[in-house]
Amino acid sequence: MIKLEKVKKKNLGFFRYKKINNNILLTNEVGNFCFLSLDDFKKFIYGQLDSKSKIYQVLKNGNFIKNKINEKVLINDYRRKNSFLAQGPSLHIIVLTKRCDHVCTYCQASAKINCDKKYDMDARIAKKTVDMIFQTTNRSISIEFQGGEPLLNWEILKFITDYSIEKNKHNDKDIRIHLMSNFGVMDQEKLNFLAKRRVGLSTSLDAPEQVHNKNRIFPGAKNSYQNAVKWIKKANKIYKKEADDCMPGVVNTITRDSFPFYREMVDENLSLDFEGVYIRPLSPFGTAQKTWKEIGYTPEEYLDYYKNVLDYIIKINLEKKIEFYERGTFFILLKILSKIDPNDLDMRSPCGAGIGQLLYNYDGKVYTCDEGRMIKDDTFMIGNVDKSSYEEMVGSDIVKSMCVASCLDGLQCDRCVYKPYCGVCPVYNYAQHGTLFPQLSCNNRCKINMGIFDYLFKKLEDEEVRKVFESWVKKY
Ligand code: SF4
Numbered sequence: 345m346i347k348l349e350k351v352k353k354k355n356l357g358f359f360r361y362k363k364i365n366n367n368i369l370l371t372n373e374v375g376n377f378c379f380l381s382l383d384d385f386k387k388f389i390y391g392q393l394d395s396k397s398k399i400y401q402v403l404k405n406g407n408f409i410k411n412k413i414n415e416k417v418l419i420n421d422y423r424r425k426n427s428f429l430a431q432g433p434s435l436h437i438i439v440l441t442k443r444c445d446h447v448c449t450y451c452q453a454s455a456k457i458n459c460d461k462k463y464d465m466d467a468r469i470a471k472k473t474v475d476m477i478f479q480t481t482n483r484s485i486s487i488e489f490q491g492g493e494p495l496l497n498w499e500i501l502k503f504i505t506d507y508s509i510e511k512n513k514h515n516d517k518d519i520r521i522h523l524m525s526n527f528g529v530m531d532q533e534k535l536n537f538l539a540k541r542r543v544g545l546s547t548s549l550d551a552p553e554q555v556h557n558k559n560r561i562f563p564g565a566k567n568s569y570q571n572a573v574k575w576i577k578k579a580n581k582i583y584k585k586e587a588d589d590c591m592p593g594v595v596n597t598i599t600r601d602s603f604p605f606y607r608e609m610v611d612e613n614l615s616l617d618f619e620g621v622y623i624r625p626l627s628p629f630g631t632a633q634k635t636w637k638e639i640g641y642t643p644e645e646y647l648d649y650y651k652n653v654l655d656y657i658i659k660i661n662l663e664k665k666i667e668f669y670e671r672g673t674f675f676i677l678l679k680i681l682s683k684i685d686p687n688d689l690d691m692r693s694p695c696g697a698g699i700g701q702l703l704y705n706y707d708g709k710v711y712t713c714d715e716g717r718m719i720k721d722d723t724f725m726i727g728n729v730d731k732s733s734y735e736e737m738v739g740s741d742i743v744k745s746m747c748v749a750s751c752l753d754g755l756q757c758d759r760c761v762y763k764p765y766c767g768v769c770p771v772y773n774y775a776q777h778g779t780l781f782p783q784l785s786c787n788n789r790c791k792i793n794m795g796i797f798d799y800l801f802k803k804l805e806d807e808e809v810r811k812v813f814e815s816w817v818k819k820y
């Protein structure tokens with residue numbers, strides 16, 4: 345029991361805290377953290393901690409002690425943590441088509457199967473889109489092709505790739521191009537073109553095979569899983585030769601059918617030479633809204649699955665002496681252990697909507713972000729490459745509202761010990777609750793994030809596991 349009248353506020357820097365296992369976790373505004381036993385925590389807040397003790401030095405170095413704060417370090421850390429605010433959008437997602445050759449049970453983009461080409465981006469919109477992208481104030485440009493299935497609009501994909509590379513000869517941006525594809529219509533010629541231009545590849549693999557094929561239906565009796573694996577292997581081979589710094593990556597979307605197969609999922613991704621898995625919970629957008637009863641789950645069920653996956657991955661790291669990670673966990677650990685910003689636009693404050701990313705739809709409409717285009721009423725549309733200027737779009741009231749709604753300082757999150765590493769999503773809140781602001785008591789995204797942070801900090805108390813986590817971070 346803490347006696348409030350005894351608390352020596354003049355000794356205390358600003359921090360948030362929570363009980364984890366039998367210890368107290370402290371975090372501060374710049375993301376420093378430390379664990380204190382309950383006894384030391386009491387001594388600390390009553391001003392009775394021995395200034396020669398090891399834990400006092402840890403607190404001092406982390407800038408938790410008010411009259412020992414190193415202002416220069418604290419200011420630099422704060423500046424670095426928030427430097428993205430002065431940079432402008434770096435991620436530019438282009439929806440090349442709404443058409444798709446798959447009918448996935450959880451499709452967030454509500455893609456259209458075998459429809460006509462009126463849902464494809466044309467060359468005029470494509471050129472205007474690239475010209476708009478190059479107006480960003482950010483030194484880095486990451487162009488990501490999405491759909492539908494982007495390869496179905498191959499000629500425009502080729503045009504945008506070559507036009508962007510050419511245009512950059514006069515702009516000197518740090519440019520990366522990335523394709524998210526199901527590989528349904530991949531062929532050798534396309535793969536050669538992509539590897540030669542160092543276009544990064546990601547694909548979905550909901551291993552094992554029976555789960556993937558149940559989730560990712562490829563009409564015409566084609567086996568989506570075997571097709572994806574075939575092209576992953578071919579891509580690995582050619583990228584190793586031509587572009588080994590942008591090896592193919594994977595996304596593993598989790599439905600309730602995935603739950604019993606966490607070992608198989610990890611093993612299959614490992615055998616395909618991926619650097620790790622990237623498990624993603626379902627989002628309540630598009631088709632997943634309609635199929636939720638069959639494929640959805642509670643946050644608690646997802647967290648059980650997450651813990652199984654993470655424990656199994658840690659075991660593999662320890663037994664096989666390899667570095668194989670879960671990508672979302674890796675991003676969080678980068679923030680916790682190294683204070684490097686992994687550019688995870690959904691987990692920062694304010695989030696990336698309009699200030700870190702923009703989405704360019706096939707028809708020229710521009711949205712705050714990928715999820716923003718998934719809401720049918722165009723609430724998150726900020727302009728059109730045909731009619732709007734770059735300044736009008738990024739300075740729009742919608743972008744300002746997104747910043748306010750996702751800035752954790754003004755929300756209940758301001759009291760949460762995980763605030764330095766977390767983020768909220770106004771589009772998710774709008775889809776779930778009809779408001780941009782999070783209703784945290786019933787917000788499943790918060791429950792999942794909170795559960796993941798709780799688990800990671802519990803794991804960080806284990807020296808052996810902490811070394812595994814540190815080895816992932818060191819590789820970055
Ligand atoms: S969203 Fe939840 S876990 Fe994240 S900072 Fe807010 S309260 Fe904490």
Ligand code: SF4
Pocket residue numbers: 689690691695696697698701712713714715716746750767768769770771772
């Ligand atoms: S609104 Fe949501 S999806 Fe869009 S950038 Fe923010 S966190 Fe990401």
